[in-house]
Amino acid sequence: MHINVNKLIKHGRAVFLAYDQGLEHGPRDLNGTNVDPKYIFDIALDGMYDAVIVQSGLAEKYYYSYYRDIPLVVKLNGKTRLTDNMPFSPTTCSVDRAVKLGAAAVGYTIYPGSPMEPQMFSEFAKIVEQAHDYGLPVMTWLYPRGPKIANELDTDITAYSARIGLELGADILKLKYNHDVEGLKWVVKCAGRAKVMISGGDKTDEHEFLKTATDVMKTGAAGIAVGRNIWQHDRPLALSKALRMIVHHNMSIDDALKLLEEESHKNGK
Numbered sequence: 442m443h444i445n446v447n448k449l450i451k452h453g454r455a456v457f458l459a460y461d462q463g464l465e466h467g468p469r470d471l472n473g474t475n476v477d478p479k480y481i482f483d484i485a486l487d488g489m490y491d492a493v494i495v496q497s498g499l500a501e502k503y504y505y506s507y508y509r510d511i512p513l514v515v516k517l518n519g520k521t522r523l524t525d526n527m528p529f530s531p532t533t534c535s536v537d538r539a540v541k542l543g544a545a546a547v548g549y550t551i552y553p554g555s556p557m558e559p560q561m562f563s564e565f566a567k568i569v570e571q572a573h574d575y576g577l578p579v580m581t582w583l584y585p586r587g588p589k590i591a592n593e594l595d596t597d598i599t600a601y602s603a604r605i606g607l608e609l610g611a612d613i614l615k616l617k618y619n620h621d622v623e624g625l626k627w628v629v630k631c632a633g634r635a636k637v638m639i640s641g642g643d644k645t646d647e648h649e650f651l652k653t654a655t656d657v658m659k660t661g662a663a664g665i666a667v668g669r670n671i672w673q674h675d676r677p678l679a680l681s682k683a684l685r686m687i688v689h690h691n692m693s694i695d696d697a698l699k700l701l702e703e704e705s706h707k708n709g710k
């Protein structure tokens with residue numbers, strides 16, 4: 442079966458825009474502007490993102506105006522911050538429904554180290570089988586959490602998570618940045634032919650965010666799957682352009698910061 446990863450990760454590089462935080466974190470992440478999913482789909486379109494990632498509810502109500510222009514990743518599980526349960530993200534959508542919604546890939550979070558790991562592995566195995574039968578790539582969020590995980594950003598743990606994703610059949614791995622360029626090179630090696638994308642994390646200043654992106658792109662990673670650092674920014678399109686130039690064209694941090702300034706003056710967004 443041919444798995445069509447190239448539709449999302451062209452020439453081995455990609456920038457995805459993630460917007461599942463309304464479920465994962467709740468409205469505390471949102472403001473009067475970015476609370477509207479249309480605002481995020483417009484950033485994905487105008488910012489030329491390689492894919493947009495949402496839960497099925499947002500895909501159903503908003504994606505139809507964008508389906509010709511932006512590949513869609515439908516998240517198939519999710520959880521809230523309102524429970525004290527052990528790290529586990531229940532299924533919220535089937536592969537079949539994601540296909541009907543126009544998905545170019547499906548996404549699933551695994552928490553390696555969670556006492557619920559066996560259940561996540563067996564759910565994930567079914568998802569890989571079903572998605573790959575459709576030729577759809579599977580993107581996996583690998584966020585190590587559980588009693589034996591002292592530091593979820595530890596390089597060995599991140600490398601182990603990457604390997605878990607590869608072994609279980611994921612095509613794209615979404616990992617948190619371990620803040621160690623040399624260590625991340627090892628993580629990317631452990632991921633083998635699965636593509637590594639690094640998540641954006643909490644909103645930070647634009648210099649630090651773009652510097653992280655340039656560091657990540659030195660490691661062999663495929664790109665960045667970012668949410669809050671873009672759509673909580675007051676000039677999301679200018680920042681998106683700078684990010685895209687770093688990921689797709691190896692732009693230096695100094696040139697990216699210059700570009701950000703120029704773009705901000707041009708259109709104010």
Ligand code: FBP
Pocket residue numbers: 459460461462465466582584615640641642643666667668669670
């Ligand atoms: P950000 O770039 O905003 O950090 O988004 C990345 C992401 O993986 C989201 O897709 C998800 O909602 C969130 O992080 C979950 O992070 P956590 O489990 O740490 O709250």
